[in-house]
Amino acid sequence: MKALISNDDGITASGILASKKAVEDICETYIVAPERQQSGIGHALTLYEPLRVNEHILSDGSKGYGVSGTPTDAVTIALFEILDKKPDIMISGINTGYNIGKSELTTSGTLGAAIEAASFEIPTIAISQEVTRDDVKFENGEIEINFDFAGKMLKKLVKHVLKKGLPEGVDLLNVNIPENPSDEEFEITKLAKRMYIPIIHKRLDPRGKPYYWIGGEPYKFDEPGSDGYELCESQKTTITPLNIDLTSDISLMKEWLE
Numbered sequence: 599m600k601a602l603i604s605n606d607d608g609i610t611a612s613g614i615l616a617s618k619k620a621v622e623d624i625c626e627t628y629i630v631a632p633e634r635q636q637s638g639i640g641h642a643l644t645l646y647e648p649l650r651v652n653e654h655i656l657s658d659g660s661k662g663y664g665v666s667g668t669p670t671d672a673v674t675i676a677l678f679e680i681l682d683k684k685p686d687i688m689i690s691g692i693n694t695g696y697n698i699g700k701s702e703l704t705t706s707g708t709l710g711a712a713i714e715a716a717s718f719e720i721p722t723i724a725i726s727q728e729v730t731r732d733d734v735k736f737e738n739g740e741i742e743i744n745f746d747f748a749g750k751m752l753k754k755l756v757k758h759v760l761k762k763g764l765p766e767g768v769d770l771l772n773v774n775i776p777e778n779p780s781d782e783e784f785e786i787t788k789l790a791k792r793m794y795i796p797i798i799h800k801r802l803d804p805r806g807k808p809y810y811w812i813g814g815e816p817y818k819f820d821e822p823g824s825d826g827y828e829l830c831e832s833q834k835t836t837i838t839p840l841n842i843d844l845t846s847d848i849s850l851m852k853e854w855l856e
Contacts, residue, residue: 599760601625602685602715604672605693606636606707608738609654609664613692613727616745618660620753624760625687629662630676632669632707635738637695641710642668651675657740669711677718687759688715692748693726694741696774698825698836699817701792703772712770713842721759722770725752728777728829748775751782751835768839774825776833785834790826792817 601621605614609631618627633652644667654662663680665672669690677684690712697706704710712724727748755773764771773784794814803809819826828834 599625599687600681600683600685601627601756602673602676602681602688602720603627603629604631604669604676604688604690604711604715606632606639606669606690606711607694608632608634608636609662610656610739611694612740612743613694613745613748614662615656615658615740616692616749617689617725617752619658620749621689621756624753624757627660628676628681628685629656629660630665630672630680631662632672633664633666635736636669636707637736638705639668639707639710640705641670641713643670643674644668649675651679669707670714673711673714677715684718684720686721687756688712688720688722689725689752689756690715690722691725691727692745692752692775693724694729694743695726696728696793696829697724697726697772698774698829698838699790699793702794703789703840709772712772716769716840716842721764723752723755723759723773724770725773725775727775730777747779751775751784755784755837765839767841769842770840772825772838772840774829774836774838776829776835778833779835780833783835784837785828785832787825787828787836787838788823789838790817790819790821790824793826 650666693708716722799811825836
């Protein structure tokens with residue numbers, strides 16, 4: 599069995615090595631990821647400049663490939679240049695910080711990489727871990743976070759996917775691990791409304807002209823059964839099954855046009 603592992607935190611991130619460690623005894627692993635931090639880049643593809651691929655010796659002594667572009671670029675290069683055949687499974691993460699809700703789903707680079715792999719009918723898992731320390735969310739390189747529980751849950755899920763495949767109509771699984779898990783079970787959830795409420799910080803440069811930082815504060819999760827509520831309020835490990843076909847009900851559209 600072959601596993602492609604990528605992320606949006608960069609080739610040297612601690613979370614990607616945690617994924618490798620979790621599954622390397624059941625899969626031959628290939629790490630192909632962006633050279634640097636790419637959080638928030640979504641499903642972007644680089645079209646107007648060349649991409650470079652650099653071999654890296656990672657901190658555990660294994661080899662990985664860093665791509666000078668987006669997570670989607672990394673997956674594309676992996677599938678059509680580095681691997682000799684389609685992998686049996688793709689893992690995106692473990693991401694530092696959760697990825698939940700409808701609004702931010704397509705802005706996440708973690709999900710962007712996962713969606714790209716899933717579009718080629720590869721069973722795919724996007725996995726993220728809740729962190730409450732804002733200073734480590736967008737760091738390059740290794741960070742001091744314990745991914746042991748996330749790795750344990752990932753291994754359990756990968757074994758299940760390799761044995762049974764994904765359910766019909768499911769293209770990928772969006773998994774979120776709580777910082778302080780209440781148990782070792784998976785909670786099947788729907789998407790919450792959003793992850794953050796945007797906050798715009800307006801400042802003035804030395805010449806008196808305004809510039810802006812887009813920030814946010816956590817959305818108040820009040821929907822039991824949603825990924826946000828079960829993760830943040832109940833400290834459950836959540837699985838949200840996703841379908842990348844965004845087509846709505848065509849028959850309703852035809853009726854609407856009449």
